Amino acid sequence: MPTTDYDPGSLPDLLPLYYKRLFPFSQYFRWLNYGGVTKNYFQNREFSFTLKDDIYVRYQSFSNQSEMEKEIQKMNPYKIDIGAVYSHRPNQHNTIKSGVFQALEKELVFDIDMTDYDDVRRCCSAADICSKCWTLMTIAIRILDRALREDFGFRHLMWVFSGRRGVHCWVCDEAARKLSAAGRSAVAEYLSLIRGGEDTVKKVQLSDPVHPFIKESLKVIEQRFEKYALVEQDILGSKESTDKVLALVPDEVRKELVAFFLIERNPVVRWKKLTAAVQVMATAKRGFYGDKEIMLQYCYPRLDVNVSKGVNHLLKSPFSVHPKTGRISVPIDLKAIDKFDPFDVPTISLICEELDRPKTAEEKGEATAIQTENNGEQRKVRDYKRTSLAKYVKLFDQFVEEMEQCRKGELLRKSGESELVLGSSACPYTDKPPPGESELVLGSSACPYTDKPPLGKTPLC
Amino acid sequence: MQFSRKIRLRPAEIEQEGLYGHCLQFYGQPPIQNISLAQFEQLAVDRLKLLKTVESLGVTFVKMSEQYQNKLRAEMAGLNFPVRADAPLQGSTEYEKRQKDHISHFILRLAYCQTEELRRWFIQQEMDLFRYRFTQLLSKQKSEFLHRNSLQYHTIEDADKKALMDKLVHSSYGSSGCSVEQQDFYKVPFQDALDLVRSRKVFLKAGYAYIPHQDIVTIVLNDFRTRLSKALALTARSLPAVQSDERLQPLLTHLSHAYVGQDYSIQKSVGKVSLEQIDSLSVRSFPPCMRHLHEALRENHHLRHGGRMQYGLFLKGVGLTLDQALQFWRSEFIRGKVDHDKFDKAYSYSIRHMFGKEGKRTDYTPYSCVKVILSNAPSQGDHHGCPFRHSDPELLKQRLQAYKVSPSGITQVLELVMGMHFQLACQKYFELTHNVEDAGFSLNHPNQYFVESQRLLTGGRELKREAEAPQRGQGPPAVKAASALPEHPSTSTEVAEDLDSFFQED
Secondary structure (H helix, E strand, O other): OOOOOOOHHHHHHHHHHHHHHOOOHHHHHHHHHHHHOOOOOOOOEEEEEEOHHHOEEEEEOOOOHHHHHHHHHHHOOOEEEEEEEEOOOHHHHHHOOOOOOOEEEOOEEEEEEHHHHHHHOOOOOOOOOOHHHHHHHHHHHHHHHHHHHHHOOOOOEEEEEOOOOEEEEEEOOHHHHOOOHHHHHHHHHHOOOOOOOOOOOOOOOOOOOOOHHHHHHHHHHHHHHHHHHHHHOOOOOOHHHHHHHHOOOOHHHHHHHHHHHHHOOOHHHHHHHHHHHHHHHHHHOOOOOHHHHHHHHHHOOOEOHHHHHOOOOOEEOOOOEOOOOOEEOOEOOHHHHHHOOHHHOOEHHHHHHHHHOOOOHHHHHHHHHHHOOOOHHHHHHHHHHHOOOHHHHHHHHHHHHHHHHHHHHHHHHHOOOOOOOOOOOOOOOOOOOOOOOOOOOOOOOOOOOOOOOOOOOOOOO | OOEOOOOOOOOOOHHHHHHHOOOOOOOOOOOOOOEOHHHHHHHHHHHHHHHHHHHHHHHHOOOOOHHHHHHHHHHHHHOOOOOOOOOOOOOOOHHHHHHHHHHHHHHHHHHHOOOHHHHHHHHHHHHHHHHHHHHHOOHHHHHHHHHHOOOOOEEOOHHHHHHOHHHHHOOOOOOOHHHHHHOOEEEEEHHHOHHHHHOOOOEEEOOEEEEEHHHHHHHHHHHHHHHHHHHHHHHHHHHHHHHOOOOOHHHHHHHHHHOOOOOOOOOOOOOOOOHHHHHHHHHHOOOHHHHHHHHHHHHHOOOOHHHHHHHHHHHHHHOOOHHHHHHHHHHHHHOOOOOHHHHHHHHHHHHHHHOOOOOOOOOOOOOOHHHHHHOOOOOOOOOOOOHHHHOOHHHHHHHHHHOOOOHHHHHHHHHHHHOOOHHHHHHHHHHHHHOOOOOOOOOOOHHHHHHHHHHHHHOOOOOOOOOOOOOOOOOOOOOOOOOOOOOOOOOOHHHHHHHHHHHOOO
16 A cells, blocks of 8 residues: 555645655746746746645745745645736735736636536545546546547646546646636536536436537547446446436336336346437437436536636646645546556655655665766755656656647747757657657647547647 | 717718628728717617617527517617618618618717726627627628628638538538538637637537538627727727717716616615524515525535625625624534634635625625526536526426415416526516515516515515514515505605615616
8 A cells, every 4th residue: 555644734744845855846847937938927927825724825926946946945835726827926916006917828727526426426425536436537537638639729738636536637738828718618618518506407418419529528438337337336226326317317218217127127238228218219309319418417527617717716736735635636647547546646645755765775876976966956856756756747747848849849830940840749648759750740639549640730839 | 070060961972882881890980970969869879779678688588589589670670770681772761770870889889988897788789789680691791791891711621521521510500411511611710719619519620610601600799899899998098088078978978877777786775684684584585596595505504606606795785794794604604514713714705805805806796687697507516596597497396386386376487487588487486475466677686686575575664673574563574565565654754765765776
């Protein structure tokens, strides 16, 4: 079991260690600086900290990486949120005439929270999660990632574990950062299929024509529905949950199914019957998708539109610690998404403990070699590599690296060298050749999960 | 524009042909002729009437539905605005109508450019009007419009169209293989087609929206909105010059106030409600949306953000002071999972924010019905929104039964809901629960519901601070309309004066 027991009371001791030796400041700065292309982009970025005793401070900003490091190491925040890039330095906003200080840009973000699925998962509720319901997150990531890349043409997406019961997505393309509030809300609405709150029983209604986006999303769900819903969640097992499912079909179908279910107890067979009954209706009454609607209601991603809408909305930072669970908000490897286990994510206590482990001979050799380079900084930088955090920092590094390559490619192209384009058209999740190859490469995104060829020319980098 | 004595307009002025050659325009060029003050006012008033009709039709009917279109056409014809897209220009009244359209638009710009709220309202109605008029155009007239206004939207190659055929067919309602083949498809960056993206009525690929010619209106609308928005900002800057003309100043002020109904942000009733009264008031005088929020709050000792905003602002409009509000929310949340400290840290800030004591210090106004119905739909765990709009009919029925509405009454309400007349449904609920034939007002704001209800129940009397029913011989609250006439009491004149201002509209 890779997790040392975490005790929230130990945060005041662990955080200083975490921020001094483990937090990946270098990559973090490179990310948020976006190549320094736009003046003051990093300096005008808002950060907010939640400190000990729930003290919350907004409008933090820093001049450079070094200042950020010092501040964070001084304050040891329990939680870090990232906000928007403003028109002026956030930490000076009080000096600016009201109405002039404005949020200008920010990554397009999405927040999927497991509690929003409470009405359709039986294994857990509220803040709890388990390996059974985590499938919902896997489904959500696959559906949304595909849509954001293929439909909207975005390329630089980072999916991050929120630390307890959900995932966040950071879309970092320039077009995404420049998107207006109306644009963000339009994207979020496009991606929303679940409508209604406490008072709505049937939350998904499909009618002809069924948009290609819905069809693609259904493909993802259909692959997993039997295992997730029929077996693990057992939605057609007990009477209570079966009734809930049956409440979603029209009366005629329900009567027939109730009778059938009296004799047939196997959930897979029951589902087949339901699908068949729906098919019959579909020929009589054109475009009836009762079974698909059920699958969507039970599995389709539920995102909080309000998080995505606002340009100035603050969202928990990657590599922030979750104060209640101790887990680090780590990036998720899309190439191995089905293997991601939220319970395997390192906690701050684990990685701090790993730091204190006696070094192996190899590590010692490496350490001395580096120290002779007269660079104590290097030792700090390498420290995370001794811990379970290593692979996640590597993912983060790859993400940032790819954006940098892309930017270089874009700059070259703009400056007229249209033949040799460095920069990744390669989807970061398949095994395409590394960036830097000299063939003519036009940017686009191949589907990260299959080997589909790039989609063709897009102006987006 | 120069204002002088009345000059007859000559349809034969050829130089205007260029401007009025098409019945629809982007209002790029301001009018340059002279008109009289009387005409100036008449044109403005007519257009304002039209825009107000656009607004109310938009809430009562589904936009662009047949009823909506018919009623709008009738209103336009009645006010002498251009209606027929193919009407000939010469030798008819069409020219004057187009000119009226042109001039009246620019006059209203003067009146509506001054504040963010006015601008937003004006743009919204002008857009809805434009949308209606654009959809009335024939395909060739649409193309002509695009051409006249140099809108560069690129069509896709046939080969590409073929490759995407299946996807294109399934992305827009009412299209088939045939219709896809026959019409042009425009490839537009998705940021320029947000309305289509939002409602998923368009095929998206690699950041581009593929729009059939028949749907090009949405793109054009976006363009229209951007232009108008910029133009209004510019107009606002030149306004001081216009306002210095004292003939125009009173007219423009009057025009811009005309649309603003009571927004219940001016709390004349501040401090007249006590916290103990809220439970009983919620049953008697709150509209169902707020009653439900209140019940959910009492039951769960919590409300999510959407609910806190909608209900919190409503209570502010009812007359709660900031201190009362803090006490109210704190006492309820503490019964739940929130302790004193957490409340002070997490929630009291946002309550003070609502009252304009934090952050931008905007004094937020309570939500109108339109706002509750159209924005921020509730999702899992939410209790806000409009029950007539956002609840399943079955659950709505159950709730009405729990609220003791008669079966025949419920049927009437549900019928209105089916017809998507949510505010009328709420009004009908008002009539049923207050036992009156006719509410006597046109419901468009939850606080209006409250005020009207109180007026009916207390005959215009002051809301007492004590918990018991109002004294002074009024009798039980649930009285029939006949006996609860909203006459002002003949008691202390001081009280009466307060009440007058409380109930009268500005």
